[in-house]
Amino acid sequence: MTLEIVTSDLLAPIRHGFFSRRGGASSGIFEGLNCGVGSSDQREAVLINRARAAEAMGAEPDHLIGMHQVHSAEVAVVEALPQDPQAPRPRVDALVTATPGLVLSVLTADCQPVLFADAEAGVIGAAHAGWRGTLDGVLEATVEAMLALGARREAIRAVIGPTISQRAYEVGPEFFEDFMAQDTGNGRFFANGTGDRMLFDLPAFGLARLRAAGIAQSEWTRHCTYSDPTLFYSYRRTTHAREADYGRLISCIRL
Numbered sequence: 001m002t003l004e005i006v007t008s009d010l011l012a013p014i015r016h017g018f019f020s021r022r023g024g025a026s027s028g029i030f031e032g033l034n035c036g037v038g039s040s041d042q043r044e045a046v047l048i049n050r051a052r053a054a055e056a057m058g059a060e061p062d063h064l065i066g067m068h069q070v071h072s073a074e075v076a077v078v079e080a081l082p083q084d085p086q087a088p089r090p091r092v093d094a095l096v097t098a099t100p101g102l103v104l105s106v107l108t109a110d111c112q113p114v115l116f117a118d119a120e121a122g123v124i125g126a127a128h129a130g131w132r133g134t135l136d137g138v139l140e141a142t143v144e145a146m147l148a149l150g151a152r153r154e155a156i157r158a159v160i161g162p163t164i165s166q167r168a169y170e171v172g173p174e175f176f177e178d179f180m181a182q183d184t185g186n187g188r189f190f191a192n193g194t195g196d197r198m199l200f201d202l203p204a205f206g207l208a209r210l211r212a213a214g215i216a217q218s219e220w221t222r223h224c225t226y227s228d229p230t231l232f233y234s235y236r237r238t239t240h241a242r243e244a245d246y247g248r249l250i251s252c253i254r255l
Helices: 045-056 131-136 139-147 172-180 184-189 202-212 235-240
Strands: 013-021 074-079 094-097 103-108 112-119 123-129 155-161 190-193 197-199 216-222 249-253
Touching: 013 074, 013 112, 013 202, 045 202, 074 139, 074 235, 094 103, 094 139, 094 190, 103 112, 103 123, 103 235, 112 139, 112 184, 112 249, 123 131, 123 139, 123 202, 123 216, 123 249, 131 139, 139 216, 184 235, 202 216
Parallel strands: 074 094, 155 216
Antiparallel strands: 013 249, 094 123, 103 249, 112 123, 112 155, 190 197
8 A cells, every 4th residue: 555645735845744554564553654663563564664754755764863752842953864873862842954865753643743844944843742842832942943043934834734633632621721821812722522521722722833933834734633543543542442552653854
């Protein structure tokens, strides 16, 4: 089966892709293109999947740069390939580079994968933006790191890829209170659910944070990871199904 990749005209002509789960070597609950080395999937299958993603980006597998995602607002600047491929990945939630040929990647399974590009300046970024990281400022931090590399705020474009949508993202009152404690205006990203439950609009929140940071050219691809098991992995869907583990989607961008 061939790979199925979501792209956005907003990032053109920069090469990029939000990869679906189709076209991979994994089987069972991981069936498809599971690129999560931290999953309990067979390592050989994951490496094959990652190599296929790198090939689709026109790069060798060792040019695929990842991170140890920790739900933070930390960003790493990547200037060259790691000298030691076995070295631990940086414990950050965003990567930026101005070096051609490097493929920045982010892994998700409901959280927002966000790809950034200033094509004129030749600066790109990739962020893992779950609710915690987005609330703590990972998107703004990514923009600032790109500016430090020569990007211009008005020229940066950002696209949120497949993520969990509001209709599938039920949260409790403590979650709501965290957002209201930061800014009472965040109430607009919540809708009433059943009982004391609420429904949170993560991509709308992400877009609002991007636009407040001066990134006017931004969009969500409008793909819900929870709602389409044939195309996407979903941590929350796996939890509801009481499955032992879940696959990770990969999103990539390169100069």
